Amino acid sequence: MTKENPFETAKQQIDIAAKKLNLDKDIVEWIKTPRRELIVNFPVKMDDGSIKIFTGYRVQHSIARGPCKGGIRYHPDVTLDEVRALATWMTMKCAVLNLPFGGAKGGVICNPKEMSKEELERLTRRYTSEISMIIGPERDIPAPDVYTNSQVMAWIMDTYSMNKGYSTLGVVTGKPLGLGGSKGRNEATARGCVFTIREAAKKMGIDLKKATAAIQGYGNAGSIAAKLLHEMGVKVIAVSDSKGGILNENGIDPVDVLKHKEKTGSVINHPRCKNITNEELLELECDILVPAALENVITSKNAHNIKAKIIAEAANGPTTPEADKILNKKGVFIIPDILANAGGVTVSYFEWVQDLQAHFWTEDEVNAKLENCMVESFNDVYEIHEKENVDMRMAAYMLALTRVADAIKTRGVFP
Numbered sequence: 001m002t003k004e005n006p007f008e009t010a011k012q013q014i015d016i017a018a019k020k021l022n023l024d025k026d027i028v029e030w031i032k033t034p035r036r037e038l039i040v041n042f043p044v045k046m047d048d049g050s051i052k053i054f055t056g057y058r059v060q061h062s063i064a065r066g067p068c069k070g071g072i073r074y075h076p077d078v079t080l081d082e083v084r085a086l087a088t089w090m091t092m093k094c095a096v097l098n099l100p101f102g103g104a105k106g107g108v109i110c111n112p113k114e115m116s117k118e119e120l121e122r123l124t125r126r127y128t129s130e131i132s133m134i135i136g137p138e139r140d141i142p143a144p145d146v147y148t149n150s151q152v153m154a155w156i157m158d159t160y161s162m163n164k165g166y167s168t169l170g171v172v173t174g175k176p177l178g179l180g181g182s183k184g185r186n187e188a189t190a191r192g193c194v195f196t197i198r199e200a201a202k203k204m205g206i207d208l209k210k211a212t213a214a215i216q217g218y219g220n221a222g223s224i225a226a227k228l229l230h231e232m233g234v235k236v237i238a239v240s241d242s243k244g245g246i247l248n249e250n251g252i253d254p255v256d257v258l259k260h261k262e263k264t265g266s267v268i269n270h271p272r273c274k275n276i277t278n279e280e281l282l283e284l285e286c287d288i289l290v291p292a293a294l295e296n297v298i299t300s301k302n303a304h305n306i307k308a309k310i311i312a313e314a315a316n317g318p319t320t321p322e323a324d325k326i327l328n329k330k331g332v333f334i335i336p337d338i339l340a341n342a343g344g345v346t347v348s349y350f351e352w353v354q355d356l357q358a359h360f361w362t363e364d365e366v367n368a369k370l371e372n373c374m375v376e377s378f379n380d381v382y383e384i385h386e387k388e389n390v391d392m393r394m395a396a397y398m399l400a401l402t403r404v405a406d407a408i409k410t411r412g413v414f415p
């Protein structure tokens with residue numbers, strides 16, 4: 001990650017769109033300010049008998065349009081400003097998709113790759129306990145994010161439920177299927193992203209069967225996006241993870257690469273591919289680039305060298321505002337994060353609805369509803385992009401800010 005502060009980026013993005021919308025300054029200041037920020041320092045018993053103190057955050061950015069919603073990230077580089085930015089983006093993302101949620105995000109500074117399953121469980125349960133007074137199905141509903149998964153969500157659900165004295169399925173989404181999880185949630189971020197790529201390709205006259213793609217990040221979003229694009233006939237030529245990338249201009253088989261990663265711990269050193277760096281991957285000759293890892297990877301330093309026609313931001317905040325300007329000038333079609341990766345939170349919304357009703361949908365139902373939401377939101381944003389002659393990010397922010405500002409103004413200021 002470079003020096004850019006993602007929270008400054010998020011506020012800048014809001015300012016630019018608010019100016020275009022002529023929004024009241026006080027309302028913009030309110031929207032830019034996270035509503036509630038909780039910092040917790042807590043002990044965890046490690047396997048060697050020692051006690052280690054961890055720091056975690058939960059930032060609730062907005063409740064203007066409904067309860068807070070957003071994932072929890074476990075990563076050594078988590079900072080309060082990063083969590084603030086991610087929470088702000090959740091508010092915008094839920095508004096773009098017209099979901100009845102505000103935004104939140106959580107993070108714990110830790111390296112799950114160096115921790116045992118038991119240590120992770122103890123960390124998760126204590127962190128949940130520390131933030132349990134501000135979460136809940138009507139208040140704030142966490143979900144998976146970088147380096148957290150359905151098992152972590154199950155521990156959160158169980159810890160919260162044990163404190164309440166009864167099982168509360170709707171406190172968290174992204175749970176295992178047998179514990180109130182939704183069919184299709186695991187693939188939802190990638191599936192939603194691929195729907196937006198398909199719609200963008202249609203608008204641009206790109207035949208996906210002749211298109212090539214490079215994907216940065218091989219976690220939940222990246223690996224499944226690679227698989228779905230491959231199934232649609234797109235030639236996936238390069239993928240990467242935190243250890244580096246691989247390239248085969250004749251195309252790679254994403255399922256085979258996933259097996260290789262599961263066996264060796266990384267996508268690199270694949271027998272039929274050439275190793276490349278993450279930086280090289282971003283600058284490859286390809287039609288579609290999918291950054292699906294962390295923030296600030298496309299910057300003013302490499303934006304000039306990017307050759308993709310479409311960038312679909314499966315990660316949150318991968319492009320800095322300076323890089324955005326350069327890419328827009330070059331005519332690159334960017335599907336912004338708050339639209340491109342919104343499939344995850346959309347099916348999280350479906351999961352929450354199913355939990356509250358104790359009535360579960362089929363996978364086809366979930367996927368069809370997701371497709372409707374993604375296509376409709378893509379078209380809403382595209383219409384503003386055309387009508388106002390602005391880039392897709394600006395259009396998405398204009399749509400989101402209009403909805404959030406309307407909610408704030410209609411509710412009024414208490415007391």
Ligand code: GLU
Nearest residue numbers: 070071143145344345348
């Ligand atoms: N962490 C995901 C995101 O950034 C999903 C959030 C959720 O499902 O609440 O959108």
